[in-house]
């Protein structure tokens with residue numbers, strides 16, 4: 001892991017902002033939010049070239065250590081070597097990920113969690129700032 005934050009208490013409507021720089025030769029990175037490492041409301045996984053995916057954002061959830069059904073997004077507003085910022089917020093029904101260029105991705109809140117306690121960032125990404133607002 002590049003970063004793990006636990007014992008958070010992010011409420012619906014609040015925003016988790018992750019700011020950083022994508023490695024020039026990035027293959028993939030991931031931002032995970034949820035209750036703990038085995039219970040993720042969202043695994044947000046941009047893939048530049050990984051698992052046979054090229055320039056695809058793969059989103060999924062994890063419950064008790066078991067992956068849910070993946071969703072692959074149409075937009076891919078990321079470039080290797082670029083700085084980027086993503087803002088994750090949620091309510092009881094869905095999560096919203098605000099991306100560069102006013103792109104927005106939603107993902108169902110399958111676990112129905114009422115707060116976010118856990119955040120991790122993995123992969124080819126250098127974190128500059130994390131902001132809770």
Ligand SMILES: C=CCO[C@@H]1O[C@H](CO)[C@@H](O[C@@H]2O[C@H](CO)[C@H](O)[C@H](OCc3cn(Cc4cccc(/C=C/CN=C(N)N)c4)nn3)[C@H]2O)[C@H](O)[C@H]1NC(C)=O
Nearest residue numbers: 025026027028029030043045051058060067070122123124
């Ligand atoms: C078609 C064949 C069967 O279907 C495939 O089956 C795979 C296994 O289930 C899925 O893959 C899995 O998908 C999951 C989401 O659903 C997670 O992403 C998981 O990764 C978990 C994971 C996290 N982490 C930490 C991490 C995260 C990001 C970067 C790095 C390191 C980067 C190293 N940097 C380099 N090398 N430069 C490390 N490690 N593993 C991935 O293995 C594929 O999507 C799926 N593909 C399709 C089309 O269906």
